[in-house]
Amino acid sequence: MGGVLLLTAACNDDKTGGDNAGGDSTAAATAAAGGTAAPSGAQGTSGAPKTSAAVVAVSAKDGAQDVAPNGLAVSVSKGKLSSVEVTDKNGKPVEGAITPDGTGWKPAASLAVGMAYKVNAQAKDAEGLVAASTTTFTTLTPEKKVSTNDNIQDGATYGVGMIVSVEFTRDIKNKDAVAKAIAFETNNGTEVKGHWFGDRRLDFRPAEYWKPGTKATIKYRLKSVEVSPGVYGDVDKDEPFTIGRSMVSTADAKAHQMTIERDGKSTTVPVTLGADATPSWGGTMVIMSKEKVTRMNSQTVGLGGEYDIQDVPHAMRLTTSGTFVHGNYWANPAPFGKSNASHGCISMADEKGGSDASVAGKFFNDSMVGDVVKIVNTKEKPVSPSNGLGGWNVAWANW
Secondary structure, X not given: OOOOOOOOOOOOOOOOOHHHOOOOHHHHHHHHOOOOOOOOOOOOOOOOXXXXXXXXXXXXXXXXXXXXXXXXXXXXXXXXXXXXXXXXXXXXXXXXXXXXXXXXXXXXXXXXXXXXXXXXXXXXXXXXXXXXXXXXXXXXXOOEEEOEEEOOOOOOEEOOOOOEEEEEOOOOOOHHHHHHOXXXXXXXXXXXXXXXXXXXXXXXXXXXXXXXXXXEEEEEEOOOOEEEXXXXXXXXXXXXXXXXXXXXXXXXXXXXXXXXXXXXXXXXXXXXXXXOOOOOOEEEEEOOEEEEEXXXXXXXXXXXXXXXXXXXXXXXXXXXXXXXXXXXXXXXXXXXXXXXXXXXXXXXXXXXXXXXXXXXXXXXXXXXXXXXXXXXXXXXXXXXXXXXXXXXXXXXXXX
C-alpha cells in the first residue's frame, strides 16, 4: 500500500551536457514526477536519493470493490500523517481527522454504500521526507437490507403524548449504531431518546410530554449503517411532523368518569370501564389510530365468543392487544357513570351509526393520534410499555 516514496523513471537522455548538464538531473526528474527530491549531496554512492522512512497504509486496498462503509482507516508507521484527503466520485470531501499523535485517520461517519472513493495521504518521517499513498476503491452494494417503517406521516400533526415507533423487518444487532443514525431535530431544543423493545422495535420520546406547537423532524441516516452482520439499513430521509394542542384524558375506574384536560380547560364525562372479570389496564396510553366505525370480535383478543359487534362507532385504539376508547349504543341499561361493564375498553354513550352530537362523537372529533389517555383506580396492573405506545410508563432514567 504504497508507503515508500515511488520514484518515476524519467527519460534522462541528455545528448549535450553529460552527467552534469542542467544541474542535478536525478533531483529534477524526481521533482517532475511529484516526489520528494533529496538535497544535493544526500545521495549515496549509488546516486539514488534518500526515501522517506514513513510507511502509509490504507485499510482499503487499491481497486477494491466491496469495502465496508465503516472499513476505511489510514495509518502510518515511522512517521506522522501530514494530510489526508478523501473524496467520493463527485469530488465531495469526506470529513475526518488525524489523531493527536499523527499516526492515524478515520472518517467522521460511515461512507456511503455503492460509492467510489479516492484517498490521498501524505506523511513525513523524522527527517521531514515525505511519503505518499493514493488509493481508489468502491464501497459494497448490500445484498441484504432491512426495511424500516414508522408511525409518522410527513407533515402530520399529533398529540403531546406521541411516541415515534420504528419497526425493522430483520433483527438488529448493532443497536447503538442504529439509534445514533436516527436523530430528531426540534425547533425548541426538545431532547428525544430511543428505547429498544426486543430486536426489531425502537421507540422515541422526550422526557415529558411534547410542548404544544413543537415542530420536529426525524432524520434517518441508515443506508450506510451495518445493522447486523452483512445487513444494512435501507433509508436516508427526513420526516417532519408537528405537535398540536394539549389534550390529556384520565379515566377513573372507581368513579366511572373521565376528565378531559384540553389546553388548560377541564371537562368530565360519564364512562364505563372493564368489569371485575375483565378489568382495564392501568397506566398511561396513547391514541394510536382512529376509526369512525370498526368491528370488534372477542375471539381476536382471546375472549372466545363473548361478543362480535360489526359496527362499533367512534373507535380509537389504545393498545395493540385490543383496548379502545369507543362509542357504545347497545348497553342496556346504560352503565355510563354508574358501573364498569366493558371487556377492558373505555366506552361512552353513542348512537347506532355514530352521532357527532353524542358524548363519544364529541370526544372522537376533539381527539387526535398522539393524545394521552390514562386509566386510574383499576384492579389491573399497568399496561406493558410495549403494548401500543405505552412507553410513558417507563421512567426517563430507564428509557
